[in-house]
Amino acid sequence: MTDQPDLRRGNNRATDGDSPVVVDIRDYKQSKDPLPVTFHRRELDAILWIYGRMVGEGEWRDYAIDHLKDLAVFSVFKRSGEMPLFRIEKNPKLAAKQGAYSVVNTHGQILKRGHDLQQVLKVFNKSLKLVEK
Numbered sequence: 362m363t364d365q366p367d368l369r370r371g372n373n374r375a376t377d378g379d380s381p382v383v384v385d386i387r388d389y390k391q392s393k394d395p396l397p398v399t400f401h402r403r404e405l406d407a408i409l410w411i412y413g414r415m416v417g418e419g420e421w422r423d424y425a426i427d428h429l430k431d432l433a434v435f436s437v438f439k440r441s442g443e444m445p446l447f448r449i450e451k452n453p454k455l456a457a458k459q460g461a462y463s464v465v466n467t468h469g470q471i472l473k474r475g476h477d478l479q480q481v482l483k484v485f486n487k488s489l490k491l492v493e494k
Contacts, residue, residue, distance in 0.1 A: 397428040398453055400435065404478055408435050408449055411485050421446065447472075449482070 400408070415421040415437070423438040425445070432452050436445035448465045455461055455474075462481040463474040473484040 395430065397430055398433040398451060399428045400426070400433050400451060404451070407478055407482060411482050412437065415485065451478075 412421060412424060420439070421437050422440060425434075425436045425438070427434040427436070431454065432450055434451075435449040437447045437449075438445050444467050446467055450463050450465060451461055452463070453461050455463075456476065460475040460477075460481070462476070462478045464472045464481055464484050466472055473481050475481045
């Protein structure tokens with residue numbers, strides 16, 4: 362096994378002369394294994410601010426972050442052994458269409474989707490309702 366790229370059909374090293382082929386290892390790795398989708402620092406700050414508020418209210422207790430090939434997911438749990446209550450997802454492929462950010466509930470229903478994470482996270486803001494007796 363070599364670190365050299367595959368030769369094109371019909372090319373032979375013996376006919377190329379004595380010039381060696383040099384490949385930058387970073388370029389080679391990126392071409393073979395693309396980087397996963399991740400949350401940027403400002404995105405995590407916004408998500409963790411909401412998470413901290415909800416933990417303070419006693420509604421959420423645990424979280425998990427998954428960085429997948431096509432998707433980044435922040436999952437929120439009431440208890441760590443259960444299904445996530447909510448998933449905050451970042452899917453860059455949808456950025457030009459419906460928006461890269463979405464909030465999904467336990468049943469897979471999309472509660473809010475959009476281009477701006479701050480607007481999408483407003484789904485967690487509670488509105489006060491008048492209750493009459």
